[in-house]
Amino acid sequence: MSSTRKILLILGFLSTLAVIALIAVAVTQNKPLPKNxxxxxxxxxxxxxxxxxxxxxxxxxxxxxxxxxxxxxxxxxxxxxxxxxxxxxxxxxxxxxxxxxxxxxxxxxxxxxxxxxxxxxxxxxxxxxxxxxxxxxxxxxxxxxxxxxxxxxxxxxxxxxxxxxxxxxxxxxxxxxxxxxxxxxxxxxxxxxxxxTSGALDLGGASTQITFVSKELSSESPENQLYFRLYGKDYQVYTHSFLCYGKDQALQQKLARDLQTVESSSLLDPCFHRGYQRTINISDFFKNPCTSDKKKQLPFSQLYIEGEGDYQKCRENIQKLFDKTNCPYSSCSFNGIYLPPLQGDFGAFSAFYFVMNFLNLAGEASPVPLNKVTRTIESFCARPWQEVKTMYQNIKEKYLSEYCFSGAYILSLLENGYEFTEDNWQRIHFLGKIGxxxxxxxxxxxxxxTNMIPAEEPAVPPLSHGSYVGLMVLCSLVLVSVLLFAWLLFHKPKCLQKGVV
Ligand SMILES: Nc1ccn([C@@H]2O[C@H](COP(=O)(O)OP(=O)(O)OP(=O)(O)O)[C@@H](O)[C@H]2O)c(=O)n1
Ligand SMILES: [Ca+2]
The missing domain is CATH 3.30.420.40 (ATPase, nucleotide binding domain)
Structure with a gap:
């Protein structure tokens, strides 16, 4: 064996060893530590x-x-x-x-x-x-x-x-x-x-919030404007919370309005199912700050509500909660509150989701068109209470009796309040959980x-641990193959040489 051949053989052997060592070190050294x-x-x-x-x-x-x-x-x-x-x-x-x-x-x-x-x-x-x-x-x-x-x-x-x-x-x-x-x-x-980013729509029992990134740069209403710097990016966000416009308080407001015109202690309510009855105590009713401005002396202490199950009438009734008459800004939602043009997709959660999910209208796979949503709520409201109660025996009566009102209220808030249309309705995604x-x-x-969202992007290695180890292995294998190929090319072993029998 010539001396150059020997040197090459040793070099080849050493580089193979080096590659094996490299892979072993990469795998063991970078193994993720036990999770803390x-x-x-x-x-x-x-x-x-x-x-x-x-x-x-x-x-x-x-x-x-x-x-x-x-x-x-x-x-x-x-x-x-x-x-x-x-x-x-x-x-x-x-x-x-x-x-x-x-x-x-x-x-x-x-x-x-x-x-x-x-x-x-x-x-x-x-x-x-x-x-x-x-x-x-x-x-x-x-x-x-x-x-x-x-x-x-x-x-x-x-x-x-x-x-x-x-x-x-x-x-x-x-x-x-x-x-x-x-x-x-x-x-x-x-x-x-x-x-x-996606906008956020939250409907609680007592308040409701709307929050989204708005391109409108000049803030007409500073109390609705928030600035965030998150992971190295600036966000200008519009937000507003309507106290008394959560679904329970909206119902109280609606009843307070109805009480202004009742002539007797019983009320026919289009937002409840036919055959449904509920009694409310007048004494506590007007103590609530959401209804206190409608306080009225009444000749009875209890109000008997009877359901009528009429979606259209219910919508007209609810619509009165959204005052669209005065707007001191370029555009408003209701009650003189600034609202810039709606932008992007929206995630709608809490009662938005509970109600739409109950009505099979959350459209988890693809959004349900607005006209279908309206038709579904309309026919749900028209069902007699006895039938609804028998069909959904495992749902709390408090929730069940209010899904007709809630469905109509959600549509009213989104369509009349925020002015979502048939088109951008499809950009609302009703979601309960994410992961x-x-x-x-x-x-x-x-x-x-807990300061877990940094203002600046943390310096992170461009590759994950897995990709890094993978790349190391791949490069090493390529290196060995090239060396082996070079060796074979220049120093063909005798058995591969032509003419050797
Ligand atoms: N399966 C459910 C769960 C809750 N609700 C109703 O949905 C409304 C909102 O519930 P939630 O988002 O939990 O409101 P809160 O957080 O309690 O109220 P807020 O955010 O206004 O303080 C309540 O009227 C509740 O009765 C419902 O209809 N169906
Ligand atoms: Ca809440």
Whole structure:
């Protein structure tokens, strides 16, 4: 064997060894470390009920988008915390069972470091207007209970309508991955220019929020304008929260209007099914800040409501809740509130979803056209109460009896209030969950308070661990093949040489 051949053989052998070593190091050195999971708890103290959410995320990926997910939701028994205004000391203890559930989900070694937040929404905003000291007592009762839990208490407060709108928008766009793409996805998205955000529509029991990115640069109404810098991008967002326009309070407002013209203590209501009856107490009715301006002395203390099941009449009745007469801006939704032109897709959640989902109109696969939605709600309202009740025996009577009103109210709010049309109706997507997480303001609230959404894009390697190892292996294999090929080409072994028999 010639000396050059020997050197080549050694070189070939050494490079094969080097490649094997390289692959071994790449695979072992970059093996992901065992997952270090963090947890966070948010209580959504809504007007109709309280939900406790447990979120988890890998500690080392805290600043990435889309890594936080909901692992548990617990529905607190009984009314929302604002419902404890006559027994404020009972508000806190009502949360005990769900806190116990959170203790079981989160490993006990991590209880102390797990932040817990409580945000109260429109029910408590109303209670604060009606009876401030009762609202304070309710909040201090829930604070006492939360401080006694083994978690890291971070506060219990009434959030503003603006915050509620903004955090709902952050939640859905975080979960939909609209904020940030990394690596190849980012390149693909910038080519397709699809990195748009979705607007957020939230319908609660006592308030409703509309939030979306608006191109209208000059802000006519600064209180509706929010600026965010998220993952290195600026967002100009419009938001408004309508107190008293959640579905329960809208019904109260409608009834308060009806009460202005009733002649006796019984009322024929087109928004309830034929055969349905309900009694309301007049004494408490006008204490509510949503109805107090319609206060009227009546010669009876109870109102007997009887359903009529007439969708068209119900729509006309509800439409009166949206005052379109005065607009001090270039454009308005209703009640003189600024609304820039609607833009982009919208995610509609909470009662928007509960109601449309019940009516099979959420259109999870593809949006249901507006005329079909109208026809469906119209025929649902026309069904007699006995028939509806028999058909849906496992649905709470309170919810079931109001789906006709709610369907008509949702259409009225979207069509008359915000002026969605047949065309852009298709851009509304009714959604309950995105992945495993509920759509709502709680996730966005936690992301903000734990500083998990950076203003600037974090410096991340362009390739994921898997792609990096894959590329290493591929390059190494190519290298070995080239070397082997070169060796074979220049130093054909005897057995491959022509003429050797
Ligand atoms: N399966 C369900 C669940 C809830 N609801 C109704 O939907 C409304 C809104 O519920 P939710 O979004 O939970 O409101 P809250 O958060 O309690 O109210 P707010 O946000 O205004 O404080 C309530 O009237 C509730 O009765 C319903 O019709 N069907
Ligand atoms: Ca809510």
């Amino acid at each position: 999971i963090k947890y966070g708890i948010v209580l959504d103290a809504g007007s109709s009920h309280t939900n406790l959410y447990v979120y988890e995320w890998p500690a080392e990926k805290e600043n990435d988008t889309g890594v936080v997910k909901q692992v548990e939701v617990c529905k607190v028994e009984g009314p929302g915390i604002s419902g404890y205004s006559h027994a404020t000391e009972k508000a806190g203890p009502s949360l005990a069972q769900c806190l116990q559930q959170a203790k079981e989900v989160i490993p006990s070694t991590q209880h102390k470091e797990t932040p817990v937040y409580l945000g109260a929404t429109a029910g408590m905003r109303l209670l604060r207007l009606e009876n401030e000291s009762a609202a304070d007592e309710v909040l201090s009762s829930v604070e006492t209970t939360l401080r006694l839990a083994p978690f890291n208490f971070q506060g219990a407060r009434i959030i503003t309508g603006q915050e509620e709108g903004a955090y709902g928008w952050i939640t859905i766009n975080y979960l939909l991955g609209s904020f940030k793409q990394s690596g190849w996805k980012k390149l693909l998205h910038s080519l397709k220019s699809t990195s748009e 495993s997480s509920d759509a709502g303001w709680t996730l966005g609230y936690m992301l903000n308070l």
